[in-house]
Amino acid sequence: MIKINNVTKKYKTKKGEVIGVDDVSLTIEKGEIFGIVGYSGAGKSSLLRCMNLLEMPTSGSIIINGTDLTKLSAKELRKARQKIGMIFQHFYLVSSKTIIENIIFALKAADFPKAERVKRAEELLQMVGLADKRDVYPAQLSGGQKQRVGIARALANNPDVLLCDEATSALDPSTTKSILALLKDINQKLGLTIVLITHEMEVVKEICDRMAVMQDGKIVEEGSVYDIFAAPEAELTKQFIGDILQLDIPEKLIRECQGTIVKLQFKGSKAGETVVSDMLQLHQVKGNFLHGKIEYIQEEPLGIFVLEIIGEKNEVAKAITYLQDRTGNAEVVTDGY
Template structure:
């Protein structure tokens, strides 16, 4: 089977000792010494990432995302704490053992870092040559990887002749060369246009599903998290301030920072002019899961003596599960509107009265 040799060659003693956790981070701290004093990049972070999971880390520039992800393969040496990758404690390894362990940790970058003087095939082969694989096996693996990332016809092309999306595909192929268990993505789509970003995320999702590779992805875009991640952590000032399954974080954000990020995907601010022209009660209704496909609002309008006017609405599919949010005006007697809202509260996930006509 093509590529199977890489799994053997890249084996590190002790892999798989700690059950289903692919990545376990304990009390991770990263400090930087500057002329102005010590700056904390990562501040006592603890997290467990399961095998086969796509784990997103979202935050603004300076939040500590890049410092955290670069500590996972010890490109940055932690100031304190422990990092386990598939049961192997990286911080206790010798230099030789760390080189072997890194074969199982692929990484792709925002700016690609391809060697301009080498062809696409040579860029991918570089990682295999560094791991001392025979030429014949290298050629077979390069061909396999080019097919996987959709660049089979670009083997002899140089990076300057590629688009940004094609360059990132080369970067992904290079990161997968040694059959890693973990793929680290450092702002992998930030330099790409929206259409290309979607194609790269689709490729990463395919890689995750077909190869079972655990992916850790950092970004400042919640749209990226929505598209591909299973769980997400929101990072601020070196800390994980909120963490959980992507759907639950979207449906029930706890921190103001998280709510701000989600608002970039689920934007529901009504213009003041619209609100001023509404005479009735304005409510925001959230539908979660299967309820989003039910006729809750039509049932409510039929059962109670109220009129409904839709002002805004959207259904997003997160991990193929619908999350619907609608804003509407309810007109009728105060008692009928109150009964209608009570009914909605029983049938839906959440009802918020934005403005009470009373």
């Protein structure tokens, strides 16, 4: 478990003091994948670097598996860091060393027993799907393959925690999916706690269990990924989610609609029910789908649809009430009366 208690990180600049992390508290459970989302400058990378004390917090505490890292001596901190792996946006591989030599170098730095280094490096290459690249050099690898080496290197010393700082932002969408699938597989097989920093909501949706949204050094929203996607509260979170769901209706289309436009949200099993079809049979109205999408978050469906309802005012009101009762989330976008 990771407990971040009232952590603040201040930086001194020529223009004065800047607050990078502003009184942040979080609890990240053992074995979960936790995402921290925010735009550039939000403070998320500073917070991540505070987690293994690459950045010393100005105030507050970082407790990992019951140990407060901020109270350790330099020697104790070096030992504690051996159980905290880290993956970066840039791969930082040694170009003059082969792939297996890069991993052995990391094992050596972690004081891994010399006689076991080659065997351990080969196990890690097998784990990340690069056993056949054992003796090639970094320049011969794609970006995704280089990041797999970075992951293998971060796992070298059997860490309990894996910190990922924008680990997929330099990769194309297809490669990003494969890296996220690898991280999820590692999480499930090894029981690792993974903290993932990103500015891409799609990344969080893909593999995270819970998440926090950062803005100006503060946490503005926190919760399960599904709940936040289903009912975002902070304006920044709504903006992030809107970029993925993309359910904006062109103004021209709205002007041309003659009926009442309703936005529906279907959670979980509701997404598979015939709610709209039942409504059309029960009430004297016509329906016209304008937009719709079903996202799967942690394999649970979340459906959002925009529907135009046409008919007598009284019947339309009854139909909307029915939709609200069935879905629990029916919002009138424009009233046709």
